[in-house]
Amino acid sequence: MKLRFPTLLTIALACLTAVASAQSSSTPDPLPSWNAGASKKAIITFVEGVSKAGSPNFVPVEERVATFDNDGTLWAEQPMYFQLFFALDRIRELAPSHPEWKDTEPYRSVLDGDMKALAASGEEGLMKIVLASHAGISAEAYKESVRDWLKTARHPTTKKPFAQMVYQPMLELLNYLRAHDFKTYIVSGGGVDFMRVFTKQVYGIPPEQVVGSTLDAKFELVAGVPTIIKEGKLLLNDDKAGKPVGIYRHIGRRPVFAAGNSDGDIQMLEYTTVPRNSKDKRPNFGMLVHHTDAEREWAYDRKSHIGQLNKGLDDARARGWVIVDMKDDWSRIYPPE
């Protein structure tokens, strides 16, 4: 049978329509590790509104700034911040060149593995550990030491490499936002140079979009080689009120989306979501990850020694922030290995 041209066209059109319909009904879920529920719905509604031209919630692309805390928001933080594991390992590694540490606190406690004594040395002791492990070293050498550590170190209870203890649902959220032209930033109390070693590979976030606690640095030609040397003065403690300051200083724009998990993130969420005046109708989204899953991860909030979420749980109601319940909202925690 010989088909005439119009007939062919009609058939082709029908085929195309069928394909389009199949594509549309099989559009992959952008957040497959998020269970259906209020949190997932709120995220999708917000992102679709922001990115749809003509929507009352439309936000121009250049203003689509999303900021994420790291510890407890993008990766785990128990039983202590992962960067502290690095610092302790580094003290052990450097100990042979510092024989005096055997008899000096807080180094002695670290070398003896006496975490209780280390904790007793307080903030001052911890700062000494941070400086001994992070300062007085070139930026290149520091980066190398973090890279090496990430390759070999394992979490004490899960035995996973630390970079595999990132939250799969949050990786999907980062990708989903970027697919809608958001620029995703990390804004964390963690050290900026520590995070920059792995954020591109692990989160898809390049170094220039990482804001973190910052030590001073100096520049010198060392034997003719341009060298950045990390120094011991803390320039930004990127926690609590330091977070909006870090955002202002680094990005120079208010985010429209911010995600955290502890009271240390309250000010970042305020900066993002509280209107400046009665005319400020800018759409915004604030989110707190609530660690409720003792089985698959950890459960902690109001009384935790790390990542305390107390005032934030109360503020969330008044401010309209979304509380993400890890146990209920997430179908999986970590990415497949």
Place this chain on the structure above:
Amino acid sequence: MKLRFPTLLTIALACLTAVASAQSSSTPDPLPSWNAGASKKAIITFVEGVSKAGSPNFVPVEERVATFDNDGTLWAEQPMYFQLFFALDRIRELAPSHPEWKDTEPYRSVLDGDMKALAASGEEGLMKIVLASHAGISAEAYKESVRDWLKTARHPTTKKPFAQMVYQPMLELLNYLRAHDFKTYIVSGGGVDFMRVFTKQVYGIPPEQVVGSTLDAKFELVAGVPTIIKEGKLLLNDDKAGKPVGIYRHIGRRPVFAAGNSDGDIQMLEYTTVPRNSKDKRPNFGMLVHHTDAEREWAYDRKSHIGQLNKGLDDARARGWVIVDMKDDWSRIYPPE
């Protein structure tokens, strides 16, 4: 006459070839305000090499970071930094609320228009002027004051609005680099908050890509409104060795292209162009704008009180930096009004 199919194809192909050839020969000059010569050729050779896949000088897109000084490199800086004009105008504007300034140096000199006495107050005096005009104010109010000033203030000799005293050839260079997927940054001794008010509109550079001298800031809810308040401590003097530090801190990558105009830019150019070791074959480009045009702009270098270019002229030879001669290399200075 009825053409057969192969013939049609042959004709179509010939047409396409003709169109392609016409397009290629009429490709507009990306740097029309640059005269043909060594500087223009060096820029084009570098940018084409960096962005051509397979070229020995190819640089992956994410590493295409270009940093530009502002004063004297992107806009004029004579007879004094434009931000200083703003500071002085702001002191005059604020004077009614500070009756004590009439009898206190260095404010009195400013109010009397006695620039010689102001200069005699030295760096300490200037710092007082900078702080009185830039600190103790919310970020929003500060931004507003800069915006208002830019609208009305005029340069004392050209009578142009300051934002029109940008260099047309440099605007073309910024666009040319961005067309080849470079991320363009400003790295300037000027105040970061001052520059961010106009860099997007004037240079096409968004706030998050501006690095500059930085005052401390704090965050507070003021009557329930999230507020950043600029404070009086200088956190980064983004000049000389402060420039690579600012780049490291903000971008976290070494640039492959850097442009400046004074000895204050030497370290930024070193950081960009001096190899780290014998294996470091990364392509790079260093450039210094030499102010040689007393007629259309200003002519100054080794002995200038502002934008001194002395050591840089000597270093350029050893380092292979391109010296751009404003008089010879640029067919026009400012954009058409």
